Amino acid sequence: MDARLEAVRDTVLARNPGESEFHxxxxxxxxxxxxxxxxxxxxxxxxxxxxxxEPERQIIFRVPWTDDSGRVQINRGFRVEFNSxxxxxxxxxxxxxxVYLGIVxxxxxxxxxxxxxxxxxxxxxxxxxDFDPRGRSDAExxxxxxxxxxxxxRHIGEYTDVPAGDIGVGGRxxxxxxxxxxxxxxxxxxxxxxxxGISWGGSLVRPEATGFGTVIFxxxxxxxxxxxxxxxxxxxxxxxxxxxxxxxxxxALGATVVACxxxxxxxVDEAGIDVGLLRQVKEVERGRLxxxxxxxxxxxxxxxxxxxxxDATVALxxxxxNELDGGAAARLVxxxxxxxxxxxxxxxxRDAVAVFQEAGVLFGPGKAANAGGVATSALEMQQxxxxxxxxxxxxxxxxxxxxxxxxxxxxxxxxxxGDPGNYVLGANIGxxxxxxxxxxxxxxx
Ligand code: NDP
Ligand code: 2IT
Numbered sequence: 001m002d003a004r005l006e007a008v009r010d011t012v013l014a015r016n017p018g019e020s021e022f023h024x025x026x027x028x029x030x031x032x033x034x035x036x037x038x039x040x041x042x043x044x045x046x047x048x049x050x051x052x053x054e055p056e057r058q059i060i061f062r063v064p065w066t067d068d069s070g071r072v073q074i075n076r077g078f079r080v081e082f083n084s085x086x087x088x089x090x091x092x093x094x095x096x097x098x099v100y101l102g103i104v105x106x107x108x109x110x111x112x113x114x115x116x117x118x119x120x121x122x123x124x125x126x127x128x129x130d131f132d133p134r135g136r137s138d139a140e141x142x143x144x145x146x147x148x149x150x151x152x153x154r155h156i157g158e159y160t161d162v163p164a165g166d167i168g169v170g171g172r173x174x175x176x177x178x179x180x181x182x183x184x185x186x187x188x189x190x191x192x193x194x195x196x197g198i199s200w201g202g203s204l205v206r207p208e209a210t211g212f213g214t215v216i217f218x219x220x221x222x223x224x225x226x227x228x229x230x231x232x233x234x235x236x237x238x239x240x241x242x243x244x245x246x247x248x249x250x251x252a253l254g255a256t257v258v259a260c261x262x263x264x265x266x267x268v269d270e271a272g273i274d275v276g277l278l279r280q281v282k283e284v285e286r287g288r289l290x291x292x293x294x295x296x297x298x299x300x301x302x303x304x305x306x307x308x309x310x311d312a313t314v315a316l317x318x319x320x321x322n323e324l325d326g327g328a329a330a331r332l333v334x335x336x337x338x339x340x341x342x343x344x345x346x347x348x349x350r351d352a353v354a355v356f357q358e359a360g361v362l363f364g365p366g367k368a369a370n371a372g373g374v375a376t377s378a379l380e381m382q383q384x385x386x387x388x389x390x391x392x393x394x395x396x397x398x399x400x401x402x403x404x405x406x407x408x409x410x411x412x413x414x415x416x417x418g419d420p421g422n423y424v425l426g427a428n429i430g431x432x433x434x435x436x437x438x439x440x441x442x443x444x445x
Contacts, residue, residue: 213372
C-alpha cells in the first residue's frame with residue numbers, strides 16, 4: 001500500500017477497534033488509491049480519505065417489541081449515514097443476528113463507492129438490526145418493524161436518507177416500515193423508502209434488479225474474452241432475493257445453474273435449478289432449501305457443506321460477506337473457473353480475491369457487480385418524484401444501460417491507471433474520484 005495512505009489507514013483502524021469487516025473494506029479500497037493521490041495531491045491536502053472514513057452521522061437505538069407469547073424483546077437498531085456528497089444517504093437495512101456496528105459500517109462504506117458508480121444522485125448509508133426474522137410470525141415482524149421505525153423516522157426522508165432492503169428485509173418488511181412512517185408523519189412520502197410494493201409506489205424490476213444486474217455485469221466481463229453466459233456451468237450461493245434472480249437471469253441467457261445454498265446446506269441440481277419451484281419454496285412458503293429437494297427428483301442436498309465444492313465455470317456468490325475463502329477460490333480455479341460476479345457485498349475474502357486475480361479469472365467486485373439493486377432503487381425514487389410508473393421493459397432497459405455503463409467505467413478506469421482488466425481497481429478509483437471531487441467542491445464539511 002502507498003506509504004501516504006498507510007498512516008491514514010492506521011489511524012482509521014485504531015479509531016474503530018473491533019470492527020473487522022469495516023477494516024477489511026477500508027483496506028481493500030486504500031490498496032487501490034495510491035495512483036489517484038499521485039495525480040491528485042489536492043485530495044490529500046483536503047483530507048478526503050480521513051473524512052470519507054468517518055461517517056457523517058451514526059445512529060444507534062433501542063428497539064423494544066413484544067413477541068407472540070407476550071414477552072418483551074429488545075434489539076439494537078442502527079443507521080449509519082456515511083456520505084452525502086452525491087445525494088441523500090441511500091442503502092439498505094439488514095435484519096440478521098450477526099449485525100453490529102462493524103457490519104453496518106462496512107456495508108455503508110462500500111455503498112458510497114457503489115452508489116457513485118451507478119451515476120445516480122445518491123449518497124451512501126446503511127442500517128439494520130440484530131433482530132432475527134427467522135421463525136418469527138408476520139405479526140412479530142410487523143411489531144418489530146413498527147418499533148424500529150418509531151425511532152428511525154426522525155432521521156430519514158426523501159431528501160435526507162432513503163433506506164431499502166438487504167438480508168432479512170424484503171417487500172413485507174418495507175411495507176410495515178412504510179406504513180408506520182406514514183402514520184407517524186402523516187405524509188404519503190413515497191420516496192422515503194425503496195423496494196415498495198408495485199401498487200403503492202414501488203418500481204417494476206426492483207425485486208429482480210440486484211440478481212439481474214449481477215448477471216448483466218458478469219456477461220459484460222465475459223464478452224471481453226469473447227464469451228458469454230450461454231453454455232456456462234454456474235454455481236450461485238444463497239437462495240434469497242439476489243440469488244434467485246441471478247439464477248433466473250443466468251438461465252435465461254443460456255447457462256445451467258447447477259447449485260445454490262442457504263446457511264444450512266446446498267442443493268445440486270445438474271438439470272438446472274427450477275426457478276419456479278425455488279421461488280415457491282423460498283418466497284411464497286418462506287421455507288428452507290431442504291424443502292426444494294423433497295419436491296424434485298434427481299437432486300441432492302448436502303447438509304452443512306460448502307457450495308464452492310461444486311465445480312463451475314462461473315461463480316456468483318450471492319449470500320453474505322466472507323463466504324468464499326482462499327482455499328475455495330483455489331479449488332474453483334483448478335477446476336476451470338472463468339469468472340466471478342459478486343452479487344453479495346464482500347463475499348470473497350481478500351485471499352480469495354488475490355487467488356482469482358493471480359489466476360487471471362474475471363473478477364467483478366460487489367460494489368460494481370451488485371449495484372443494479374440500488375440503481376433501480378434510484379429509478380424508483382425518480383418515478384416517485386415524478387408521480388409516474390414505468391413499464392417492466394423500460395425499467396429493465398434502464399437497468400441494463402446502467403450496468404453496461406458501470407462495467408465500462410470500471411474497465412476504462414483500470415485501463416487509464418495501467419492495470420487493464422482489474423475491476424477492483426477500476427471500481428474503487430472510479431467511485432472514489434467522483435465522491436472526492438464532489439467533497440472538494442463542497443468545502444470542509
Ligand atoms: P436475503 O435475506 O433475501 O437472502 C440471504 C441469503 O443468504 C439466504 O439464502 C441466506 O440463508 C444466506 N445467508 C445470509 N447470511 C448467511 C450467513 N451468515 N451464512 C450463510 N448464508 C447466509 O438477502 P439478499 O438476497 O437481499 O442479500 C444477499 C446478499 O446480497 C447480501 O450480501 C446483501 O448485502 C447483498 N445485496 C443485496 C441487495 C438487495 O437489493 N437485496 C443489493 C446489493 C447487495 P439463510 O436463509 O439460511 O440465512
Ligand atoms: O447493498 C445494497 O446495495 C442494497 N442492499 C440495496 C440498497 C438500496 O438502497 O436499494
